[in-house]
Amino acid sequence: MPLLSCRNVTKAFGSLMAVSDLSFDLAAGEVLGIGGPNGAGKTTLFEMISGQTRVTSGSVVLEGRDITRLSPVGRCHAGLARVFQLNTGFDSLTLRENVLVAAYYGRAPRRMPGFRIPSEVGDRVQEALCRVGLETRADRPAATLPVIDRKLLMIAGALAMSPKLLLLDEPVGGLTQREIDQVAEVVGRVAADGVTVVLIEHVMRFLVQLSSRVMILHHGKKLYEGDAAGLSRDRDVVEVYLGQGAGREVARLAAGREQGAQHAG
Numbered sequence: 001m002p003l004l005s006c007r008n009v010t011k012a013f014g015s016l017m018a019v020s021d022l023s024f025d026l027a028a029g030e031v032l033g034i035g036g037p038n039g040a041g042k043t044t045l046f047e048m049i050s051g052q053t054r055v056t057s058g059s060v061v062l063e064g065r066d067i068t069r070l071s072p073v074g075r076c077h078a079g080l081a082r083v084f085q086l087n088t089g090f091d092s093l094t095l096r097e098n099v100l101v102a103a104y105y106g107r108a109p110r111r112m113p114g115f116r117i118p119s120e121v122g123d124r125v126q127e128a129l130c131r132v133g134l135e136t137r138a139d140r141p142a143a144t145l146p147v148i149d150r151k152l153l154m155i156a157g158a159l160a161m162s163p164k165l166l167l168l169d170e171p172v173g174g175l176t177q178r179e180i181d182q183v184a185e186v187v188g189r190v191a192a193d194g195v196t197v198v199l200i201e202h203v204m205r206f207l208v209q210l211s212s213r214v215m216i217l218h219h220g221k222k223l224y225e226g227d228a229a230g231l232s233r234d235r236d237v238v239e240v241y242l243g244q245g246a247g248r249e250v251a252r253l254a255a256g257r258e259q260g261a262q263h264a265g
Contacts, residue, residue: 001064003028003196004049004165009058011044011220018044020220021058028164031187031197033211033228035204037241041220042200043085046167049198050082051075062165076106079164083157083171085200087150091143095134095153098142099125102157128160132186148179155186159195166190168199172206180206204242208253216241229254 002025011019019041026032034042047053049060051072059068067075089098103124104110104117129135132152137145142153151171158166171187172180184206191197191210201207207214208228216224216237224230224237231237232251242250 002026002061003030003063004198005059005061006045006049007059007061009045009048009060010056011041011048011053012056017220019048019217022217022220022222023058024215024222024225026165026196026198028196029191029194031191031199031210031212033207033214034198034200034217035202035207035214035241036217036223039219040217042217043169044220045217046082046169046198046200050080050167073109076161077108079162080167081106081158081161081163081165082167083151083154083169085169085173087147087154089142089145089150089153089157091141094139094141095129095145095156096125096138098153099128099156099160103128103160106157106161124160124162128156131159131189132156133182148175148182151175151183152186155183155190159190163195165196165198168197168201170200170202172201172203184209204250205253208250227254 004026007023008021009019010017010021022045036042044053048055051070055068059066061067062078062080065078067078070078090101100117100121103121126135129138132155134149134152134156137149145153168187172183175183180203187197187210199210211228214226214228214231215222218240223240224234228250231242232248
C-alpha cells in the first residue's frame, strides 16, 4: 500500500486549471522531487495534499485513509507535516520555544492545553534541534536568525511532529551554494532515518542529489515521471523546462549520483 496516493486530483480556479487530473503514488521511504516552470501547479498540488486548498475533484489518501476532506490540522495529526516556501516563525520566541509549539500542538489535538509540557515533548524538541544543527542556538530569539537558520528552524518544527510524510516547498530558495549543501545534508539524513519526503525545488543540483524519483509538471499536468537520469533524455523536459545547457548539467549530476551510489554499495 502506498504511503500517499493522489488520484485524479484537479484544482480549477474558474476556467483556469491549476492542476488537472493528476495521479501518482508515493511509497514509504521515497524522496520525490517535483520540478517545473513557474505556474506549473507545484505549490497548488502541495496545497491540496496538505489541505490548505480543497480539491475540485479527485482524492488524497494517506496510508489507506482518505484525507481529502480533512482539515490541515487533521492531516497534520494524521502524520503529514509541511514546510512552506516563505520563512515563518514566532520572532518573539526562542528557537526552542518555536519548535515546542510545533511539537506540542502538531502531534495530537489539544483542546485543553495543560500547564506543564510533557517530558516526551521536550525530548522531541531537543532531538529535532539536534537533527538540523541548531541545538547550540536553541535559546536565541528567532528574530535574530539569518535566512539559512530560519529555514532549518522550520524543518526542525516539522520534524518535532514526528511526521510520516514531510512536504518541503523550495527549501533552498535564496541560499548560497554552501548553505544549499548544508540543507541537503540535513534532508538527506532525515530521509535516511525513514521519513518519506516530497520536495519542490528549482535548484536542480539539490533536486537530483536527493530525489529517488522526479516528477516534472507543466500547465498542471505531469510532463515527466522517473529517475533523475532520464530528465536530460526527455525532449519535452529539456525543451519546456531545462534548456540544453541545464540538461547537460543535470545529466552530469545524475551520473555523479549514480557513481556515488555504486561506490557506496
